[in-house]
Amino acid sequence: MAQSEESSAAAPKPWAWEGRSWGALAACGGAHILHDGMSALVYVLLPVWAKAFALNLTQAAALKSTYAGCMALFQVPVSFLSERIGERGLLVAGTALAALGYLLMGWTGGFLSLLFMLALAGLGSSVQHPLASSLVARAFETGQRRAALGTYNFSGDLGKMLLPGLAALSLGAYPWSHTTTGVGLFGLAAALLLPLALRGVEPTPPAAPQPERVSASPAGRGIIDSAGRGWGILDPAGFAALSLIGVVDAATRGGILVLLPFLLIEKGASLQMVGLGLTLVFAGGACGKFVCGLLAERIGIVRTVIATELATAAGIGLVVIAPPQWQVLVLPLFGVALNGTSSVLYGTVAELVTPQRRARAFAVFYTVITGSTALAPLLYGALADHAGIPLACAIMALTVLLAIPLSFRLRV
Secondary structure, three states: HHHHHHHHHOOOOOOOOOOHHHHHHHHHHHHHHHHHHHHHHHHHHHHHHHHHHOHHHHHHHHHHHHHHHHHHHHHHHHHHHHHHHHHHHHHHHHHHHHHHHHHHHOOOOOOHHHHHHHHHHHHHHHHHHHHHHHHHHOOOOOOOHHHHHHHHHHHHHHHHHHHHHHHHHHHHOOOHHHHHHHHHHHHHHHHHHHHHHHHOOOOOOOOOOOOOOOOOHHHHHOOOOOOOOOOEOOOOOHHHHHHHHHHHHHHHHHHHHHHHHHHHHHHHOOHHHHHHHHHHHHHHHHHHHHHHHHHHHHHOHHHHHHHHHHHHHHHHHHHHOOOOHHHHHHHHHHHHEEEEEEEEHHHHHHEEOOHHHHHHHHHHHHHHHHHHHHHHHHHHHHHHHHHHHHHHHHHHHHHHHHHHHOOOOOOO
């Protein structure tokens, strides 16, 4: 009996808020729905803004690039700050700031002022991915972590489906400024509710002293020192390969999603049909994350990445050549391939880093991915202005295949 009590006392204790794990997942998932929905909404609004402010494709792409660029720029600083003051307060503040950017968009009078409001919204959204991912990973430290992160990632796709679809309906009856104002007010309400939903969530515990672990290769030297400081990356080569695959995949996704509304309009689609088309892509993407997550468990990460990137290249070709009446069938299938890789990549990050440095690692990973999402629309928008949308899409289809040789560097 004494021995049993002794072993029980010696057993590692779970986090104090482990009983709230599912509540933390629900709160972080809700934030993900809102933030990813606001990001996806920009794609629907691009043709509207292009018409309202007489923008070419490069200028329209710059609007999305500004939003994504500000998200990318501040994710790492936010992750450092969260280690000092905790994730919860920053997540709430960022959500409020993103909502404020949307709320003020309706008062913009031109391209530059709209660009500024999108920068403000992007800055607010920079907190969500690294901090919420870290909270979810820590909430399920003792098990089901990959499934929890997969659920968290799936929640973002719900936002991508809901907000563009609802906005397309709204844009058919009201000015675009009413839509952005409504989204801003909803976001502010969500920011007020987040502190209640995240009650009991404590800051990340400080890194405990641990034996020195230094990579034998020069590239990895000093990643973790004897005090647990540093970036916490256990496999530098694997993390680099994972990030590069994410860059290629995200650049293709960012480029095609900016050009897709204009491509559909060229084919004769209405604004409502554009919103429906994007909703179908994101719905397929949500299914793709689930299906490809299961596929990775059965055939491995490398084979899954190869399959999804080949399917993405083929899907881009189909979207370009398919007549309008076939897009309803093509777009959901294309979405499955387009988003399938990301679920495999996101779920692998936590396996390559120490628990105390997950916020940093997620921030680095999301920064390089969001950065490529910011740059790609500018490059492909300029290319489409000069050579046409079909040629820009063909180059995208070839570029995404670069992820295949990179996948052989993964060892997880």
